[in-house]
Amino acid sequence: MESSNRRIVHMDLDSFFVSVERKLNPDLIGKPVIIGGTSGRGVVSSCSYEARKYGVHSAMPGARARQLCPHGIFIKGNMQVYSENSRLVTQIIEDAAPLVEKASIDEHYLDVTGMDKYICDSFTWTKQLRQKIIKESGLPISFGLSTNKLVSKIATTESKPNGELFIEPGKEKAFLAPMDVNKIPGVGDKTYITLCNLGLRKIETIQNMSIEKMQSHFGEYGKSIWLRANGISDSAVETHWDQKSMSTERTFHTDTNDKRFLKELLVKMVEELGFDLRRSEKG
Ligand SMILES: [Mg+2]
Known part of the structure; x- marks a missing residue:
């Protein structure tokens, strides 16, 4: 299959744990809600956009979150309820799409290649599916659609919260160009600092380098960063992720x-x- 003909969707529930808590208790809507970090050494597992404004983020120690956001509403969290909601969303998606990969408790990839020819254009179809999920699960969700998993995942992040974004075939590089390299999945803080120190803060700068140069600096890893910076990825949507x-x-x-x-x-x-x-x- 010509790679530009592929249509891959990445869907991600918006601050999922917080959204489930808000569904159960609407009083929490609009407030800085922080899930986790309630016990002595616990860390934040999720937080609302209102809490993020204070610098709170997931994986942060609860004590630090309390310092930054003293009036935040801290909730212990209930994995069983989150799992039930996750299964409900997976069911809605699997009923609609033939090829689905559950990538995490709140993320799915869908391969909708070929749909444009038979049903309707894939963007319209995915927008309708998103509305169906919101209506039936009561949870906000965002998605990115493009020719591959990598670009779609980044598109989802850019569209959030409560958004949808279609990166047309051939526009992948231009979409990524103005972003910082740490927007690339797999480029962590350490790599980001190293790249910044070499003057490679923007994805565009890497796009303008040769793959050989990146490889000479970072070996095979450099090659993989270059490919991702150029929006190139051919990984398949794998079904039954949880049964590998x-x-x-x-x-x-x-x-x-x-x-x-x-x-x-x-x-x-x-x-x-x-x-x-x-x-x-x-x-
Ligand atoms: Mg999410």
């Missing part, structure tokens, strides 16, 4: 080093796994 591995286990009441017993058990366990794999049509 299967396992089986046994716990012994007492320790054993009986080799024959262990060997027989191992064969049995492999057979069990083989059965499970065949049943799930992955064998």
Whole structure:
């Protein structure tokens, strides 16, 4: 498939945990809500845009969040309720799209390639799906649509909150050009500082370099940064992300080093796994 013909959607629920809490308690709407960080050494797992204005962000120690935003509403969080809401959204998406990858509790990739020919244009279709999700789940969600997963994910981030963005085929480089390189997924703080020190703060600067030059500076990693800076990515939307591995286990009441017993058990366990794999049509 010609890469410019692919249509990949990335959908991400907006401050998901906060949105679920607000659905349960509308009094929280418009207020600085912080999930997590309630116990002694706990960290923030999610926070509302109102809290972000004070510099609060996820993974920050709760104590620090309290300093920055003393009037914030801190909530312990309830993973079970979040998981239920996540499953509901996944169900709506899977009912609508044939190829779905659940990338995390609040993120999905959809491969909608070819839809333009048969149903309607993929942007219109995805906008309708987004409205359906908002209506049926009561949760805000944003999406990016482009020719690949990488550009769509960045487009989602740019569209937030409550947004949607279509990067037309051929416009990927221009879309990324004005951004800072830390907008590229996988470029962490450390790499960002290194790149800035070399004068490579803007994605455009990397686009204007040769891939060989990036490779000579950073090896294979440099090559991969260059490709991403140019909006090039061919990774596939993988279904059943949560079933990439299967396992089986046994716990012994007492320790054993009986080799024959262990060997027989191992064969049995492999057979069990083989059965499970065949049943799930992955064998
Ligand atoms: Mg999210």
